[in-house]
Amino acid sequence: xxxxxxxxxxxxxxxxxxxxxxxxxxxxxxxxxxxxxxxxxxxxxxxxxxxxxxxxxxxxxxxxxxxxxxxxxxxxxxxxxxxxxxxxxxxxxxxxxxxxxxxxxxxxxxxxxxxxxxxxxxxxxxxxxxxxxxxxxxxxxxxxxxxxxxxxxxxxxxxxxxxxxxxxxxxxxxxxxxxxxxxxxxxxxxxxxxxxxxxxxxxxxxxxxxxxxxxxxxxxxxxxxxxxxxxxxxxxxxxxxxxxxxxxxxxxxxxxxxxxxxxxxxxxxxxxxxxxxxxxxxxxxxxxxxxxxxxxxxxxxxxxxxxxxxxxxxxxxxxxxxxxxxxxxxxxxxxxxxxxxxxxxxxxxxxxxxxxxxxxxxxxxxxxxxxxxxxxxxxxxxxxxxxxxxxxxxxxxxxxxxxxxxxxxxxxxxxxxxxxxxxxxxxxxxxxxxxxxxxxxxxxxxxxxxxxxxxxxxxxxxxxxxxxxxxxxxxxxxxxxxxxxxxxxxxxxxxxxxxxxxxxxxxxxxxxxxxxxxxxxxxxxxxxxxxxxxxxxxxxxxxxxxxxxxxxxxxxxxxxxxxxxxxxxxxxxxxxxxxxxxxxxxxxxxxxxxxxxxxxxxxxxxxxxxxxxxxxxxxxxxxxxxxxxxxxxxxxxxxxxxxxxxxxxxxxxxxxxxxxxxxxxxxxxxxxxxxxxxxxxxxxxxxxxxxxxxxxxxxxxxxxx
DNA sequence: GTTAGGG
DNA sequence: CCCTAAC
Numbered sequence: 001x002x003x004x005x006x007x008x009x010x011x012x013x014x015x016x017x018x019x020x021x022x023x024x025x026x027x028x029x030x031x032x033x034x035x036x037x038x039x040x041x042x043x044x045x046x047x048x049x050x051x052x053x054x055x056x057x058x059x060x061x062x063x064x065x066x067x068x069x070x071x072x073x074x075x076x077x078x079x080x081x082x083x084x085x086x087x088x089x090x091x092x093x094x095x096x097x098x099x100x101x102x103x104x105x106x107x108x109x110x111x112x113x114x115x116x117x118x119x120x121x122x123x124x125x126x127x128x129x130x131x132x133x134x135x136x137x138x139x140x141x142x143x144x145x146x147x148x149x150x151x152x153x154x155x156x157x158x159x160x161x162x163x164x165x166x167x168x169x170x171x172x173x174x175x176x177x178x179x180x181x182x183x184x185x186x187x188x189x190x191x192x193x194x195x196x197x198x199x200x201x202x203x204x205x206x207x208x209x210x211x212x213x214x215x216x217x218x219x220x221x222x223x224x225x226x227x228x229x230x231x232x233x234x235x236x237x238x239x240x241x242x243x244x245x246x247x248x249x250x251x252x253x254x255x256x257x258x259x260x261x262x263x264x265x266x267x268x269x270x271x272x273x274x275x276x277x278x279x280x281x282x283x284x285x286x287x288x289x290x291x292x293x294x295x296x297x298x299x300x301x302x303x304x305x306x307x308x309x310x311x312x313x314x315x316x317x318x319x320x321x322x323x324x325x326x327x328x329x330x331x332x333x334x335x336x337x338x339x340x341x342x343x344x345x346x347x348x349x350x351x352x353x354x355x356x357x358x359x360x361x362x363x364x365x366x367x368x369x370x371x372x373x374x375x376x377x378x379x380x381x382x383x384x385x386x387x388x389x390x391x392x393x394x395x396x397x398x399x400x401x402x403x404x405x406x407x408x409x410x411x412x413x414x415x416x417x418x419x420x421x422x423x424x425x426x427x428x429x430x431x432x433x434x435x436x437x438x439x440x441x442x443x444x445x446x447x448x449x450x451x452x453x454x455x456x457x458x459x460x461x462x463x464x465x466x467x468x469x470x471x472x473x474x475x476x477x478x479x480x481x482x483x484x485x486x487x488x489x490x491x492x493x494x495x496x497x498x499x500x501x502x503x504x505x506x507x508x509x510x511x512x513x514x515x516x517x518x519x520x521x522x523x524x525x526x527x528x529x530x531x532x533x534x535x536x537x538x539x540x541x542x543x544x545x546x547x548x549x550x551x552x553x554x555x556x557x558x559x560x561x562x563x564x565x566x567x568x569x570x571x572x573x574x575x576x577x578x579x580x581x582x583x584x585x586x587x588x589x590x591x592x593x594x595x596x597x598x599x600x601x602x603x604x605x606x607x608x609x610x611x612x613x614x615x616x617x618x619x620x621x622x623x624x625x626x627x628x629x630x631x632x633x634x635x636x637x638x639x640x641x642x643x644x645x646x647x648x649x650x651x652x653x654x655x656x657x658x659x660x661x662x663x664x665x666x667x668x669x670x671x672x673x674x675x676x677x678x679x680x681x682x683x684x685x686x687x688x689x690x691x692x693x694x695x696x697x698x699x700x701x702x703x704x705x
Numbered sequence: 706g707t708t709a710g711g712g
Numbered sequence: 713c714c715c716t717a718a719c
Contacts, residue, residue: 658715
């Protein structure tokens, strides 16, 4: 009837069905959701909250469906789908499973109060949401917010929720983690049947209740302050990013040297993981991200401790994701408003304490924006880094601002504040080591970055597919609605053109070396699994200089690029995606020039050799694992398996030959990033195994003749 | 297997 | 020169 629904994708391994595409812009659905809710902006903004809960509930229900995750491969879990509906009565229906009607629906009955009002300072306010979860059919929310009436000026939205499930019989608690205001539900084993209570509390220290058999202790560990006045303008932008079926690198099982299983002689079946990313991005999201950044330092201890206790899931905090947003300058709210553009997605600092710093930073940003060039000059970017110091709290906006003073100005001036970057997530089993986590993170990053990124242009939430259109034709003109213009970074699924240098995003640890062209993430010992000696995930994710940059000389638009599975990328919290000026384009008078309209930016240089891209340890790891499973010879499969997104890794140059060679030579002769000996041993093992296997097969064929 | 690039 | 990646 009147209900609006949306789907929250929850990709389970084995699920190959269609996946809802993200609505990444703040336009579109949220508009009518808001309208439908009839409650102004209140319900929809809280949507994510219920989604989070729905995700929890979904997981629990799944558990109660008789499956023991300890006993079952995640591949067996099917493909649940969580859909959320907004009804007139403001109830939200969660249809947990698309394929299992036995599962009851979960109904949320959000109340008005569940949009929590709170004090301006999120760090000093506490808020508790009591959520009761009736295991059978109902999932109702009961708000007991002590601060509900304290202030009407600010609203609080959970940004990240962690839940710990304390099963009966003193089993290991299980944690859930949800973030990005998203239904990112990750579940691990040891959930048991039973009624559960979920209690949510927004506080820095979440004291677990000792109730057994309760799902509790959900920590809304980041906070958000939203100005009521701006709430009206908030439009949620939801991004649903599928994750690639993620290959977990587990402890390598011993090599089976005699043919027990021909298909997978080396490793257990690689696990894929449920990853559901449902990330509202928007002004609220921006502020959320910002606030959470502020608080992340303070509550890092608590979250760390929670995680370290039993880190069943490692999901990136939203700030991590936010940090991926291109850090770009933001003009002042007032100015932007006065211009009447871009306010919707503008992000700005709200902390008063940083006002002076903001001013400095703002001037630096102004400088960066001086020529309305999309790519800031490096010096200014450095300046920003310096200003923002360790705490890079300026989460930039994804807004596009435009200025048009003259009616006859045919130039479209755009200032892109940031890009939407596909959200990335890594899910690991409890038994995974930190090194595994690092590898997984690396793989995700490499899978995304390895294929390059391209820019998607969205107008009013819709992908602009016809890239031959003129800006005027596309409606991207000064007369058009530039406010509805979005840019999105996507994995590049097109064959990498010759001049990859111009289209490739690279990671660099060193902000001072903006010209670095290689993904050097794994070069640093921090990211080198072999050199990791412990510590929390947070520590290990932090780069030495506290800031990683993802740099781009430029990015080129491509055709449909996101139809492939998305990747999961986790980057350090302090990591930021920064556009850097390319010499080639920096002299272009306007920002659009950096987005070449040619499908092949390489142009005449396309006959050049591809850029040299040394394999990282993580890539080697993935490759080795793939070969262990698939054998030598099925390079297409291996490629698809190990580097599904990396266009620069073709199946003909998968390094295996070189790896075998590398493994056979003395360590001091080896070049490049040192590959752990254990990995090389696996190379030797796998190589000899598959060589023998092929010989055996050939022998059989000869016999048969 | 060969070539190019780079340490 | 030789390792490595691209061809």
